Amino acid sequence: GNGVDMELRAPICCILGHVDAGKTKLLDCIRRSNVQGGEAGGITQQIGATYLPVENIRERTSLKAETMESLDLLKHRNVRFIVALNKVDRLYGWKTCINAPIAKALKNQTDDVQREFKWRVITQLMEKGFNAALYYENKKLKQVVNIVPTIAVSGEGIPDLLLLLVRWVPKIMMERLTYVNTVQCTVLEVNEDKDFGTTIDVVLINGALRKGDRIVVCTKRGPVTTNIRYLLTPPMKELKVKGVYRHHEELKAAQGVKIAVRGLQHAMAGTSLIVVKPGDDMERAEAAAMQEISKAISLINEDERGPVHKQDVMKATAMLKRKEEYVAILAFDVKVMPEAFELAAESGVKIFMADTVYKLVDSFTDHINKLKE
Numbered sequence: 001g002n003g004v005d006m007e008l009r010a011p012i013c014c015i016l017g018h019v020d021a022g023k024t025k026l027l028d029c030i031r032r033s034n035v036q037g038g039e040a041g042g043i044t045q046q047i048g049a050t051y052l053p054v055e056n057i058r059e060r061t062s063l064k065a066e067t068m069e070s071l072d073l074l075k076h077r078n079v080r081f082i083v084a085l086n087k088v089d090r091l092y093g094w095k096t097c098i099n100a101p102i103a104k105a106l107k108n109q110t111d112d113v114q115r116e117f118k119w120r121v122i123t124q125l126m127e128k129g130f131n132a133a134l135y136y137e138n139k140k141l142k143q144v145v146n147i148v149p150t151i152a153v154s155g156e157g158i159p160d161l162l163l164l165l166v167r168w169v170p171k172i173m174m175e176r177l178t179y180v181n182t183v184q185c186t187v188l189e190v191n192e193d194k195d196f197g198t199t200i201d202v203v204l205i206n207g208a209l210r211k212g213d214r215i216v217v218c219t220k221r222g223p224v225t226t227n228i229r230y231l232l233t234p235p236m237k238e239l240k241v242k243g244v245y246r247h248h249e250e251l252k253a254a255q256g257v258k259i260a261v262r263g264l265q266h267a268m269a270g271t272s273l274i275v276v277k278p279g280d281d282m283e284r285a286e287a288a289a290m291q292e293i294s295k296a297i298s299l300i301n302e303d304e305r306g307p308v309h310k311q312d313v314m315k316a317t318a319m320l321k322r323k324e325e326y327v328a329i330l331a332f333d334v335k336v337m338p339e340a341f342e343l344a345a346e347s348g349v350k351i352f353m354a355d356t357v358y359k360l361v362d363s364f365t366d367h368i369n370k371l372k373e
């Protein structure tokens with residue numbers, strides 16, 4: 001029409017919460033219903049877990065504190081959010097209604113359960129100390145935080161969560177979703193893939209990436225300039241099948257992308273990926289990368305000093321689901337707090353302590369070898 005072309009990109013959704021809140025289950029549930037529903041309602045084709053720089057969130061006092069800090073971080077950074085109040089089935093006497101909208105599921109409950117539900121929700125909201133309401137009672141979308149009760153294990157409230165996202169996002173953040181050409185891209189994770197070698201998972205927030213693009217990436221050993229060998233996305237229907245990826249010549253924001261690259265084993269999560277076009281100032285790109293590296297390292301160093309706390313053990317337990325070898329803490333010349341020892345013994349986290357690096361490495365290597373036997 002009038003010559004004003006406004007292209008929109010997909011919003012980027014992150015799931016934050018303390019350990020065992022149900023983040024993984026929630027994603028599983030969303031993926032499943034998304035596949036089953038044939039991606040009805042234009043819900044995005046790819047759902048990848050993307051992370052805010054959680055390194056910034058130090059768990060200080062308790063699990064709950066971590067959630068509060070996540071909320072503070074979101075507010076501070078002016079990130080829009082909704083709160084999924086998960087595990088509603090913990091209410092005594094709850095009757096399961098698989099994948100039902102929450103209002104329908106509630107109607108199916110006894111008066112006692114419904115009363116308990118209302119009371120609990122209200123208490124939770126008061127505790128959180130911010131302006132929030134059950135999403136279906138919320139009349140001020142922009143000012144009041146939406147709460148969606150969910151049960152990630154049986155799907156209650158998940159339709160509400162998806163519908164709310166689809167309807168609410170365009171209303172509150174249309175301007176922010178205008179597509180721009182300048183590449184804005186953040187590294188999430190580095191992996192070794194048996195087919196592709198080193199890969200980095202990135203979230204492409206704006207702009208486009210092409211196979212063969214020259215890129216500068218922040219690594220622990222300084223900025224590395226390399227080329228995109230393969231541009232990959234995981235096919236939705238085979239998320240669980242590792243190694244089956246779709247190849248692309250070009251990908252446009254916003255989406256999660258897996259990039260196969262050489263020389264990026266030490267890429268740093270949370271830093272930017274920079275694309276350099278022919279004629280671009282290489283030195284400037286590398287200087288920008290160097291600046292990010294220094295900033296990231298200064299954050300990490302601050303974190304690494306001091307004794308091992310219960311919270312560190314808690315973090316290590318998250319690895320129980322992934323690889324047994326990783327459920328370990330190597331305490332080099334630092335104290336371990338008594339509560340940390342206690343929790344470690346309870347949860348099966350191994351703590352290795354030594355005042356010389358060799359001893360530390362030796363005992364850890366012994367441990368790994370024993371596991372392999």
Ligand code: GDP
Nearest residue numbers: 019020021022023024025086087088151152153
């Ligand atoms: P994450 O650490 O936040 O990713 O948490 P998980 O998704 O791994 O869930 C932690 C545990 O809580 C698992 O045993 C889940 O089965 C369980 N869980 C997750 N959501 C619910 C829920 O809505 N109700 C109940 N009863 N259990 C849940």
